[in-house]
Amino acid sequence: MERFELAFSGLGARTGPLTFGQQAMWNNLRRITPHDEHVNICFPVPLREGVTVGSVTEALRALLTRHEALRTLYRDDGSGAPRQQVRARGAVEVVVVDCAASSREEGRQVAKQEINRHFEPAAELPLRAALLRWDGAIREVVLSVCHLASDAAGNAVIRRELTHLLTAGQPALPPPRGRQPVDHARWERSEQVTRAQARRADYWRRTFAECAALPPMRRAADGADGTRGEGARFRHGELLAPGLDAAAAVAARRLGVSRAAVLLAALTGELARRVGAARLPMFLRVANRHFPGAEETVACLAQNSLFLAGAEPAGLHRTAVDLHTGMMKALLHAHYDPAVRDGVQARLAERGVLLRPEELSTFNYIPSGLYSRQNSAPVPEGGRFTWLEEAENEHFRFFVNAGPGDRVSLFADTRHLPADAVEDCLREAYRRVLADT
Numbered sequence: 001m002e003r004f005e006l007a008f009s010g011l012g013a014r015t016g017p018l019t020f021g022q023q024a025m026w027n028n029l030r031r032i033t034p035h036d037e038h039v040n041i042c043f044p045v046p047l048r049e050g051v052t053v054g055s056v057t058e059a060l061r062a063l064l065t066r067h068e069a070l071r072t073l074y075r076d077d078g079s080g081a082p083r084q085q086v087r088a089r090g091a092v093e094v095v096v097v098d099c100a101a102s103s104r105e106e107g108r109q110v111a112k113q114e115i116n117r118h119f120e121p122a123a124e125l126p127l128r129a130a131l132l133r134w135d136g137a138i139r140e141v142v143l144s145v146c147h148l149a150s151d152a153a154g155n156a157v158i159r160r161e162l163t164h165l166l167t168a169g170q171p172a173l174p175p176p177r178g179r180q181p182v183d184h185a186r187w188e189r190s191e192q193v194t195r196a197q198a199r200r201a202d203y204w205r206r207t208f209a210e211c212a213a214l215p216p217m218r219r220a221a222d223g224a225d226g227t228r229g230e231g232a233r234f235r236h237g238e239l240l241a242p243g244l245d246a247a248a249a250v251a252a253r254r255l256g257v258s259r260a261a262v263l264l265a266a267l268t269g270e271l272a273r274r275v276g277a278a279r280l281p282m283f284l285r286v287a288n289r290h291f292p293g294a295e296e297t298v299a300c301l302a303q304n305s306l307f308l309a310g311a312e313p314a315g316l317h318r319t320a321v322d323l324h325t326g327m328m329k330a331l332l333h334a335h336y337d338p339a340v341r342d343g344v345q346a347r348l349a350e351r352g353v354l355l356r357p358e359e360l361s362t363f364n365y366i367p368s369g370l371y372s373r374q375n376s377a378p379v380p381e382g383g384r385f386t387w388l389e390e391a392e393n394e395h396f397r398f399f400v401n402a403g404p405g406d407r408v409s410l411f412a413d414t415r416h417l418p419a420d421a422v423e424d425c426l427r428e429a430y431r432r433v434l435a436d437t
Contacts, residue, residue: 006060015084044143095131097133235411237409280309283306410426
């Protein structure tokens with residue numbers, strides 16, 4: 001294994017406030033650091049042809065030049081207001097992992113172990129790279145990106161541009177079309193955006209109060225429904241479910257709702273049944289890419305918007321329709337200054353209305369067009385379940401990812417859902433979508 005630093009210099013340097021999405025992520029990471037490597041976004045970029053180490057380093061250097069987020073440090077200036085500092089010079093860590101073509105999945109796991117660890121945002125640039133080499137050439141690049149620097153939509157830009165740069169015969173990339181994070185953050189402090197924050201505060205006030213009024217969710221005692229399971233308190237499992245995406249699309253067209261609403265309806269029904277709750281207070285993860293200049297931005301712009309996810313006794317179809325309505329309302333109020341939300345929550349707490357982060361769940365829908373993940377092995381007809389990761393220090397009940405494609409995953413607090421029930425919960429939700437379409 002080779003390891004070296006990829007240096008850059010001579011670029012522009014500046015400082016500025018965080019974007020709303022970065023500020024929310026900063027708040028989250030402060031609660032769980034330093035054991036936060038599971039929050040990083042680690043993803044492979046398969047190459048269409050073998051290339052040299054030098055070609056990859058030049059392509060990565062080009063990305064560092066194009067996207068300020070990848071060469072930014074994040075520091076608290078002592079006033080409690082973090083700032084981002086774009087660096088003119090610096091270096092990122094690169095490792096080269098040799099493997100056989102037949103063992104590329106093992107190579108990916110070695111690469112992930114080498115680069116996907118805690119980032120120190122005040123001292124370390126938010127990008128690491130591992131180059132997988134077999135048959136004498138680099139065939140795949142694995143990147144680990146600190147979530148302060150980018151999100152799924154931003155990483156799709158990175159993946160697309162890196163693939164372009166490393167494909168022979170491609171024309172030069174045009175100048176970046178998206179705003180740089182500092183520019184986006186300054187726009188978010190404009191009068192236009194500030195005026196909208198009063199409406200956001202009203203929405204948060206109403207929705208927080210509704211969620212706080214729900215009865216407590218029961219906990220699963222150790223040994224209930226089997227055993228709690230060995231390992232950490234939070235366990236993350238994924239089901240690769242053949243036909244799930246197509247079935248959800250059929251149901252969505254018939255009902256006039258989003259694919260995300262269908263998938264969440266199936267999962268909400270299962271979770272609600274297992275924890276004895278008719279409704280779950282839930283964050284909807286929203287990309288916030290509909291603003292001018294934001295679609296192609298490499299930055300963390302995604303934010304959580306609160307809503308109540310209910311499970312209707314009438315079944316998946318009724319639940320999906322109701323969820324679609326609730327998700328649309330949440331989406332309209334998903335771009336906000338985190339200080340506005342925190343202020344609303346503090347004022348409600350003074351009146352005894354409390355809602356802690358660990359009482360909430362999150363739903364994140366990743367459309368297939370954003371990026372795809374290769375299947376490393378044939379998938380059996382009933383799907384394939386895999387444990388992905390675990391953590392001890394998170395602040396949610398459930399974190400549900402739907403997508404890309406036929407993938408669905410559940411990161412569960414095992415105090416509420418035993419680890420040995422995670423796979424069964426995902427499979428039941430899968431069966432519900434297939435059965436209802």
